[in-house]
Amino acid sequence: MRILITNDDGVYAPGLAALYKAMQKEHQVVIAAPQTEQSAVGHAITLSDPIRVRPLGPPEGYAGWAVSGTPADCVKLALSQLLDYTPDIVISGINKGSNTGFNLLYSGTVSAASEAALQGVPSIAISLDSHDPKADFSFAGRVACLIAAKLAQWNLPPTVPLNVNVPALPESEIRGFRFTSQSQTCFKERFIPRTDPRGNTYYWQAGETANDISTDRTDQSTVQAGYVSLTPVRLDLTHHKLLDSLRKFELSL
Amino acid sequence: MRILITNDDGVYAPGLAALYKAMQKEHQVVIAAPQTEQSAVGHAITLSDPIRVRPLGPPEGYAGWAVSGTPADCVKLALSQLLDYTPDIVISGINKGSNTGFNLLYSGTVSAASEAALQGVPSIAISLDSHDPKADFSFAGRVACLIAAKLAQWNLPPTVPLNVNVPALPESEIRGFRFTSQSQTCFKERFIPRTDPRGNTYYWQAGETANDISTDRTDQSTVQAGYVSLTPVRLDLTHHKLLDSLRKFELSL
Numbered sequence: 202m203r204i205l206i207t208n209d210d211g212v213y214a215p216g217l218a219a220l221y222k223a224m225q226k227e228h229q230v231v232i233a234a235p236q237t238e239q240s241a242v243g244h245a246i247t248l249s250d251p252i253r254v255r256p257l258g259p260p261e262g263y264a265g266w267a268v269s270g271t272p273a274d275c276v277k278l279a280l281s282q283l284l285d286y287t288p289d290i291v292i293s294g295i296n297k298g299s300n301t302g303f304n305l306l307y308s309g310t311v312s313a314a315s316e317a318a319l320q321g322v323p324s325i326a327i328s329l330d331s332h333d334p335k336a337d338f339s340f341a342g343r344v345a346c347l348i349a350a351k352l353a354q355w356n357l358p359p360t361v362p363l364n365v366n367v368p369a370l371p372e373s374e375i376r377g378f379r380f381t382s383q384s385q386t387c388f389k390e391r392f393i394p395r396t397d398p399r400g401n402t403y404y405w406q407a408g409e410t411a412n413d414i415s416t417d418r419t420d421q422s423t424v425q426a427g428y429v430s431l432t433p434v435r436l437d438l439t440h441h442k443l444l445d446s447l448r449k450f451e452l453s454l
Numbered sequence: 455m456r457i458l459i460t461n462d463d464g465v466y467a468p469g470l471a472a473l474y475k476a477m478q479k480e481h482q483v484v485i486a487a488p489q490t491e492q493s494a495v496g497h498a499i500t501l502s503d504p505i506r507v508r509p510l511g512p513p514e515g516y517a518g519w520a521v522s523g524t525p526a527d528c529v530k531l532a533l534s535q536l537l538d539y540t541p542d543i544v545i546s547g548i549n550k551g552s553n554t555g556f557n558l559l560y561s562g563t564v565s566a567a568s569e570a571a572l573q574g575v576p577s578i579a580i581s582l583d584s585h586d587p588k589a590d591f592s593f594a595g596r597v598a599c600l601i602a603a604k605l606a607q608w609n610l611p612p613t614v615p616l617n618v619n620v621p622a623l624p625e626s627e628i629r630g631f632r633f634t635s636q637s638q639t640c641f642k643e644r645f646i647p648r649t650d651p652r653g654n655t656y657y658w659q660a661g662e663t664a665n666d667i668s669t670d671r672t673d674q675s676t677v678q679a680g681y682v683s684l685t686p687v688r689l690d691l692t693h694h695k696l697l698d699s700l701r702k703f704e705l706s707l
Contacts, residue, residue: 244496440688
């Protein structure tokens with residue numbers, strides 16, 4: 202297969218290197234990834250600033266481009282401008298840290314996969330549940346390779362990205378694979394006020410993702426239980442159930 | 455009611471002024487809006503940079519704060535740090551240009567309302583379907599006021615933002631209000647390559663939102679037909695229907 206790889210941790214991230222290494226054994230792989238870290242940029246796109254592109258080469262060891270934009274910019278630019286073919290699949294990752302629950306809304310990793318889906322290209326977002334700088338991405342790389350081969354077999358429409366989260370466990374302790382729903386897990390932010398050398402207050406946005414105590418098969422609880430979680434993502438944000446009940450109301454100014 | 459207003463066009467946008475003016479006639483209103491334009495930043499939040507806050511006052515004519523972050527940052531910071539009470543409702547807008555179809559994913563306006571919903575505060579995103587610099591936001595302001603009063607009556611859960619789009623027509627030509635679903639409408643980007651004074655290539659991301667030809671009651675077709683469109687938004691991105699069919703597959707490495 203011809204595979205486009207992107208991420209939100211930037212072109213020098215170890216998770217990207219592991220994904221490239223795992224995929225290039227069997228596939229033709231090209232990278233279009235952000236020049237700098239773009240974590241938590243969500244589905245942002247760059248309209249007010251110019252976007253610059255730097256070809257990757259021997260220093261990095263990759264075929265492809267570093268892009269001065271967001272993950273969604275990378276996918277748009279690669280599909281419409283940089284590549285002269287449509288890849289068979291777009292894979293975004295391997296993200297440092299899981300992308301579960303409502304954090305999907307903030308995730309540049311997931312948004313890159315969503316952007317591919319909007320353009321009709323099958324896509325996977327893959328994340329490792331670890332922020333350890335020495336985290337081992339090699340098992341997650343093999344998982345990406347396995348799932349890329351399965352997408353067609355599962356009849357997953359190209360408009361539906363698959364969001365994959367891998368526990369940070371030795372392979373022998375991984376309990377298997379589970380299809381899951383998005384949990385209610387959420388980033389709980391804290392703002393830390395500080396004072397700069399000129400006496401002005403500024404804030405750091407800190408925080409962490411709360412654990413999920415649900416017993417349902419959700420992304421977060423499944424990863425916590427030692428399984429690889431696979432969630433099909435829906436990009437129609439309509440709350441159809443509520444829409445039906447709202448339509449009984451009349452409204453006029 | 456006590457109302458928090460934000461937007462993505464920034465604190466000096468005319469749509470924000472119109473919304474503030476319309477709401478403050480009947481309510482206690484405070485603003486927490488981005489210092490600079492943040493269009494198309496989606497649900498980005500600022501983790502890698504400090505966030506600065508500037509109190510608004512007589513020069514601007516507003517009560518509240520300008521924030522050096524994204525719309526989602528503004529809502530998070532206001533609810534957890536700047537306000538000593540929880541507002542009854544958060545209203546985001548009035549955006550310059552409609553927010554329909556898959557553009558909801560890119561929209562800072564809608565993401566600010568979504569962020570409020572994640573925090574359990576009822577919310578509305580409101581947009582005027584015009585990019586005209588002289589656009590008149592006054593009717594859309596009255597629509598915001600009307601809908602804010604209706605939310606409780608409709609039993610809309612606080613976790614469900616309402617995405618409102620107003621046609622840019624004289625009030626006499628507005629045909630009414632419709633509850634709608636999200637259309638398949640999408641921003642179709644074009645990348646325009648240019649050369650800088652040093653001979654380096656860069657790209658502008660340009661493009662437009664395609665018209666919607668569907669006959670369903672979607673956000674885009676409804677606004678095009680001259681109605682105010684109201685879409686309840688769902689923040690669980692699980693594709694539940696596909697999830698059920700995927701669960702029949704077994705997977706192992």
